[in-house]
Structures are given as C-alpha cells and as structure tokens.
Amino acid sequence: MSRFDKKLERRGTDCMKWDVVDKAFEAEGIIPMWVADMDFETPRAVTDAIIRRATHGAFGYNVVPQSYYDALINWLKRRHGWEIRKEWIAYTPGVIPALYWAVGAFTKPGDKVLVQSPVYYVFYNAISVWNREAVCNQLVQTEDGYRIDFADLEEKLSDPAVTLMIFCSPHNPVGRVWTREELEKVSQLCVKHNVLLVADEIHSDLVFRGHKHIPIASISEEAANNTIVCVAPSKTFNLAGLATANAIIPNKKIYDAFCAERRKSAIHTPDIFGMIALEAAYDHGEEWLEDLIDYLQANYDYLESWLAENLPQVKPLRPEGTYLIWLDFKSLGMSSEELKTFLNTKARVALDQGYWFGKGGEGFARMNIACHRSTLEEGLARLKGAIDAL
Ligand SMILES: Cc1ncc(COP(=O)(O)O)c(C=O)c1O
Incomplete structure (x- = not known):
C-alpha cells in the first residue's frame, strides 16, 4: 500500500480543482481531472514545519x-546536477509572475515571443498582456511522441522581431522530457539569433524512470548567460497555494533587469509559509517524491492498459514527465466545441481542453492523473459510458 492510497477529501477547502469545478465547466457533478495540482497530502515534514512556525x-x-x-x-545540485549560486536566485510568487515579468522586462512594443504549441495556455496570456505577438513553432507529433521542428524554429527565431522564447521543459501538455541534444539545439539557436530564452522548468522534478531532466542553463556557459530558468516546489510537492517559486538567472545584467521589473509589482519578500515549505520539501521530501513517481507511473500504466482494452478510441500519449496526460480524442470526429460539450455534459469529466493549448491542440484533452486510483477509475468509466452511448 502506497502513502498515496489514502483518499483525501478536498471539497470544502476552497480548493480550485474541486470546489469550483461545476461552475468552471458549467456542468453538475463533474469529476475534476483538470488544473495541475495533486489530490495528495504534501510530505509530513512540510506540514510539521508549517505547524511549528x-x-x-x-x-x-x-x-x-x-x-x-x-x-x-x-x-538543484542533488536532483539535476546543476550548480547554481545564491546571487542567481530571484524569488517570485509563482512561475506565472516570473513569465509575465520576463516578457515585460525583455520585450518592447512590436516584439514577438516564440512558444512551442500546443503549450501551457498561460504562456499566451503572459505575451498578450503586454500586447506582444505570440509566434508558434508547432511541435510535430510522430510515432515516438512529439518532436521539435528545428528548421521551422530557426526560421522563426531569425525574425529580428522575435526577441524572447518561452520554453516548457518538461513540456506541458505533451509530456516530453527534452534530451541533451534537443536542449543544446534550442539554446544554440536562441544564442545565434539573439533571442532570450525563458525556460519554465516547473515540472522538472516529475520525471519518469528512464528519463532525465537537464536544466537548459546547465548545458554550457553560453546557455547560462542567455537563459532565465523558472523552478518551484509547487508541482512536485503540491504547494501551489503557498505561492513560492524562483527564477534562476546567471547573467547579472539580465538578473538586475528582471528584478527591476519585479519591483514594479511591489513584491519584496516571500510568504513565510511558502519559504518554510520550500525548505522542508527540498531538505526532507526526496523519499516521498520517489514514492510519488512510482504512484504516478502506476496510475499511467493503469490508464494506458485500461484504455487499450476498454476504450481504444481514446489514445493516450505516454508521458516522459509530468502527471498530465495528453489524450487524443480525434477518432470521435468532433469539433473542439463539440468535444468540450461532450466531455463536460455527457461524460462529466473536467479535462483541460486541447484547443486551449493553441495550434495542434484541437481534438485532444489533458487529463490530470495525480489523483487517487478510484478517481482515475471513475473518470475513465465515465468516458467509456458516454462514448459507448454515442
Ligand atoms: C508549465 C507551467 N508553468 C507554470 C505553472 C503555474 O505556475 P505557478 O503556479 O507557480 O505560477 C503551471 C501550472 O500548471 C505549469 O504547468
């Protein structure tokens, strides 16, 4: 029995995932498998440290x-082999604020920002809020999962209006953990075309066995000098509500400009409990994290074989990292709007709609499997019931 087999009641805790799901999806009794947090208790050491304080x-x-x-x-040194210095660390109350500040600090009106769709939809907000244009280097789906179209990437980065790229590593929602070769190419192309690289590495601790996350700024000095890496304990240890993340910025000029943008938001010090939680999680959460990865792997294996046996019309993409599963519903032949209505009101399973993630997301939906096995079973059974009734 895993520690994650304990069922946690999250309703009634003002929890976004469970307490507002009916309203958010305009459907009664819908099962929440959307927003990226987990239905699990954080490590005991974290709760104890918070209580003590x-x-x-x-x-x-x-x-x-x-x-x-x-x-x-x-x-970062122990888990990812990356040696960083204290002077490179800029606190942020989340990775999203860091992305917003990076776009604000390092682009000007008329500039464009490159993203790799389908991708975490908030990237588009961080661009549009500054009235900048998003340019998409669409990921290519192959038999072996998604790959980067490097020729297209280079062509787009060579546009002088493209001055910043937001890179998702590991990638939400397609679950790729980028290889060293891929990271080197992305970084080299950004350096070559003078494009600042902002790497969102929030999912970096959630990597399945056989894959290895490499912080993109760790691959060379050149990469370090041209990169802002965003990390947080929030996805790893279920701490998103404690609003604590960090931007790691080795280049002093970029660091200073980032902090100047941050000052405009009058953010100066981390939340007391967020700091306590980060410390306890990073210092004492490793064994818990290994168990979590095993539980997530078992949930994924269950999902994959269950779908193959019971609902082959829905094809999951085997993730290398993250607990977010990219499900292909294209065989149902529905438009994005039809699929959304079908999932919300007929299947009553709350999933992040594929089209939210931009070009290439149509026909997909993202399922969060960081949940108790019984929630996963219920979600899958609901999908089957609705699809069988079509
Ligand atoms: C890629 C990615 N970046 C950032 C976030 C959210 O970051 P934060 O809650 O630290 O602002 C998420 C949450 O789902 C995410 O998937």
Whole structure:
C-alpha cells in the first residue's frame, strides 16, 4: 500500500480543482481531472514545519534566510546536477509572475515571443498582456511522441522581431522530457539569433524512470548567460497555494533587469509559509517524491492498459514527465466545441481542453492523473459510458 492510497477529501477547502469545478465547466457533478495540482497530502515534514512556525504566532515582515537558498541550491545540485549560486536566485510568487515579468522586462512594443504549441495556455496570456505577438513553432507529433521542428524554429527565431522564447521543459501538455541534444539545439539557436530564452522548468522534478531532466542553463556557459530558468516546489510537492517559486538567472545584467521589473509589482519578500515549505520539501521530501513517481507511473500504466482494452478510441500519449496526460480524442470526429460539450455534459469529466493549448491542440484533452486510483477509475468509466452511448 502506497502513502498515496489514502483518499483525501478536498471539497470544502476552497480548493480550485474541486470546489469550483461545476461552475468552471458549467456542468453538475463533474469529476475534476483538470488544473495541475495533486489530490495528495504534501510530505509530513512540510506540514510539521508549517505547524511549528505557525504556533509561534507572530507573522510580521520576514527576510529570506540562508537556509532557504541552501535548500534550493542543494536540491538543484542533488536532483539535476546543476550548480547554481545564491546571487542567481530571484524569488517570485509563482512561475506565472516570473513569465509575465520576463516578457515585460525583455520585450518592447512590436516584439514577438516564440512558444512551442500546443503549450501551457498561460504562456499566451503572459505575451498578450503586454500586447506582444505570440509566434508558434508547432511541435510535430510522430510515432515516438512529439518532436521539435528545428528548421521551422530557426526560421522563426531569425525574425529580428522575435526577441524572447518561452520554453516548457518538461513540456506541458505533451509530456516530453527534452534530451541533451534537443536542449543544446534550442539554446544554440536562441544564442545565434539573439533571442532570450525563458525556460519554465516547473515540472522538472516529475520525471519518469528512464528519463532525465537537464536544466537548459546547465548545458554550457553560453546557455547560462542567455537563459532565465523558472523552478518551484509547487508541482512536485503540491504547494501551489503557498505561492513560492524562483527564477534562476546567471547573467547579472539580465538578473538586475528582471528584478527591476519585479519591483514594479511591489513584491519584496516571500510568504513565510511558502519559504518554510520550500525548505522542508527540498531538505526532507526526496523519499516521498520517489514514492510519488512510482504512484504516478502506476496510475499511467493503469490508464494506458485500461484504455487499450476498454476504450481504444481514446489514445493516450505516454508521458516522459509530468502527471498530465495528453489524450487524443480525434477518432470521435468532433469539433473542439463539440468535444468540450461532450466531455463536460455527457461524460462529466473536467479535462483541460486541447484547443486551449493553441495550434495542434484541437481534438485532444489533458487529463490530470495525480489523483487517487478510484478517481482515475471513475473518470475513465465515465468516458467509456458516454462514448459507448454515442
Ligand atoms: C508549465 C507551467 N508553468 C507554470 C505553472 C503555474 O505556475 P505557478 O503556479 O507557480 O505560477 C503551471 C501550472 O500548471 C505549469 O504547468
């Protein structure tokens, strides 16, 4: 029995995933397998550290302790072989704010930002909020999963109006953990065409056995000098509500410009509990994380064989990382609007709609399998019931 077999009731905790799902999907009794957080308790060490700090009772202004930096530095070194320095770390209250600030700080009106669709839809918001244009280097689906079209990437990066690229590594939603060769090519092309690389590595700890995440800034000095890497303990340890992430920026000029943009939002210090949680998770959460990866792998294996046996019309893409499964519903022959209505009101399974992720997302939906096995079983049974009734 895994520690993740314990069923956690999340309803009634003002939880976005469960408490507003009916409203968000305009469907009653819909099962939430959408937003990227997990139906699991964080490691006990994290909860204990928060309780210890909470019982002190005074929550005035805080500073970032050395132990916070040490925990992050040691984590990146231990888990990903990346040696970073304290001066490279810029706190952010989430990866999304970091992306917004990067676009604000490093693009000007008329500039364009490159993304690789289908991709986490908030990337588009971080671009449009500044009235910049998104340029898509669409990922190519092959028999072996998605690949980067490097010729198209180079052509688009060579447009002088393209000054920044937001790169998702590992990739949400297609689940790729990019290889060293792919990372080298992406980084070299950005350097060659003078495009700043912003790497969203929020899913980097959630990598299945047989794959290895490589921080893109760790591959060369040239890469480090041209990259902002965003990391967080939030996906890994289910801490998104504690709003704590970090941008790692080795280049001092880029670091200073990023922090200047951050100052405009009047953000100065991390949340006390977010800092405590990051430290406890990185210092004491490793064994828990290994168990989590096993549980997620078992959930995926279950999903894959269940679909093959019971619902072959729906094809899952085997992920190399993340707990987000890209499901291909194209055999149903529905338009994006029809698929959405079908999933919400007939199957009553709340999934992130493929078209939200941009070009190439049509006909797909994203399922979050970081849930109790019984939730997964229920979600799959509902899909089958609805598809059988078509
Ligand atoms: C690729 C990616 N980046 C960022 C986020 C959210 O970041 P945060 O909650 O730290 O702002 C998510 C959440 O799903 C994500 O998948």
